[in-house]
Amino acid sequence: MAVVEMRKLTVIGLNSGRTPFIHELMHLGVVEINSQEGVVNDEEWMPDIFRTSNSADVSRLEADIARVSTAIEAINRFDTQKKPLFQVREELVRKEFTEHMDRTKTETEMNVDAAVMSYKQITDGQNEVNRLKGIIAGLKPWESLDLPLQMKETEFSAVILGTVSSKTKFEDLLQRVLEKAPSAVVQQVSADVQQIYISIICLKEEREQVNEALREFAFNPISFAEQKGTPKEALKQYEIEIEEIQEKILANTRILSDLSAAKKNIEYLYDSLNMRRDRAKIVGDMLSTEMVFYFDGWMPKNAQAEVEELLNRFEFYYRITEPEVDEEIPVCLHNGGFSTPFEAVTHMYSLPSRNDIDPTKFLAPFYFIFFGMMLSDAAYGIIIAVGCWILLKKFKLEGMTYRMIKMFFYCGISTFMWGALFGGWFGDFFTVAAKTLFDTDFVIKPIWFDPLTEPMKLLIFSLILGAIHLFVGMGLQAYMSIRDGRPLDALFDIGLWYLLLIGLVLYGLGGSVGAAMVTVGKGMSIVGAVGILLTGGRNKKGIFGKITGGLGSLYGITGYLSDVLSYSRLLALGLATGVVAKVINTLGSLAGGGIKGAIVLLIAFVFGTIFNIAINALGAFVHSCRLQYVEFFGKFYTGGGRPFAPFERKTKYIKILKEEKNHG
């Protein structure tokens, strides 16, 4: 079975053994624990059975985690080392890890504090610098004013500072003010695109008149009550302050980049805290009384032995049962060998529900073929396959990332095979290069045929592949109907369609094989069509319902037509890669032969190839998925399964190995 068989586990244990047990259970990492929230509704039991939520512990640990993750983020930001393409978890055995944590914990805590502190000082410093820069920008226009800024008046005179719009004529303003207050001294301090900065000194008793005159010009008074000294002095002071803060920031940056040596330990601490948080949190999913605790959950059947061994060791009461018929079971896929990486495709859609079968094994070969056909360039295939192979060798990838890369590795191989069959090696690069640079004719012959010259042949081949793909999907639906004890559904809904569709193909195309084929095809289609007409409405009530039901299902033939035609994209996208490659090569060859020509050709080739691979691999990926999800899955698959999420170590940086060999 490709969907892992699950068993239901129910456990009652002594509270005294709970903490060590949870430790061990996490280490096994094979049991999913169901939340018991809202399970006990009975008034009678409520006072005795409770959920210890541990929320104080959990939130304390959450706060710690947030602090440590801030520290890691801060260190990463100022870490000058190059970051690897994929983050890989470091492998450790359990004892090593605990010993390491004991040894380094105190120091690491201090480092975390230092990192958080430095980071805070850096951000605070940057905010302060921004604030000061704002003030400086406000003071700059007043730089040439040689009055202390805080000065508003002297014994007899008043000082007024402010701005008017740059559209105002200064002369007019000057005249108007002097008319009203002859004692005033009006100065234009500076001007920019928007504003004119003006200082006015006048006798105190004339202040009102001056203000009146200014109002006509929409004068906007400004006060610098908090500033000390002349603008020049203040500006200088602020610049010194900024410099000091910058130095402090720099010092803290250095602290952080020095801490990058301790980053590994901080990451360990992060994972350790996360595990502790998860352990504290899981208790909230259990029920407790004063003496015992209870939980239930799911585990894969093949993990039963080790879980039983653990439970026996703790002398807990447990029961392992098969799931009930209508129970929702968490889904875990397990496919061997070639199919494994294609689980990624199934995952991206939705996991199989209880009634579905795992489609991975069936979609894998088609995905492999379709991707290759759509990209179909031998050289691109080699590049993709080798690239993915290097990634797989260099990084110890896990989970979905591993599956994706492995899948693209296979797809690269497929691309290579189809490319060789259709004669695409960087499009027609070698032909063009030979012609342009050496003036010789050189052609890599396709092993099968060239789709550019015989597109109809490939179109028909694509549609046949599509028909096979659809037939497999329908066959799976028939299998599921029979499995669920509805063989008639399989016969009527799938068998008759097989008859009709194959019949139609024979009727249409069998003539080239022999006249008998056409007759046979005709007979088959008629039987199939009549059968569908009669049985299509069998679940409907009344004569009218049955007739329309039958007609309705026969009309479904348009669906099959569009499904099959959808596979024409195999041809179209394959052509797109080939022709775009050709465009690139032709562009490159336009500069002619010689050294210059060779350089132009090479540049066009390198950039063009990168572009073409990127855009067409994306296309091939998306459209291969589409053919699976829409055409193939549409025939039999519903999805909607809940992924199996065992209680395990969800670590980001380290991977604790199990000392003894366990189930995969």
Place this chain on the structure above:
Amino acid sequence: MVESLFSGEFLALSGAAVAALAGIGSAIGVGVAGEAAAGVVSEDPNKFGQVLLLQALPGTQGIYGLLIAFLVMVKVGLLGGNGMIDLTMIQGAGIFAAAVPIGLVGIFSGIAQGKAAAAGIMLVGKKPSELAKGMLFAAMVETYAVLALLVSFLMLNSIQV
């Protein structure tokens, strides 16, 4: 003067031009998707790679247009060293007709796909794990551009010059 507008050569070149118009659709589509992408990245810069993939999807129509335009140019000898070959009006008109599907469908499907991609980008903004579904929604639109490309290609391929 008027005759030259109906010459085979001119019609064929107009065909190449019409095919290349598919780029209008891609430009608008990628633009619309890009606006949405910038919005998502402003919230979470880490999603840049994911949304960039989605933004690239409506770009294919332009490539399909280029592809047909290129094949037309190769067919009429514009890209070889020997200059353009002589075409009858019927041949030129045929080439022109062959270019229309991808040119027209490219424009409208590119715009529609751009909108679907933008919606997919919003989806990724909220649920990063659903990238594949967002891509699929946009790819559903592209089907019709692929079909138009195929029609254009098969028509062009069957015209004898």
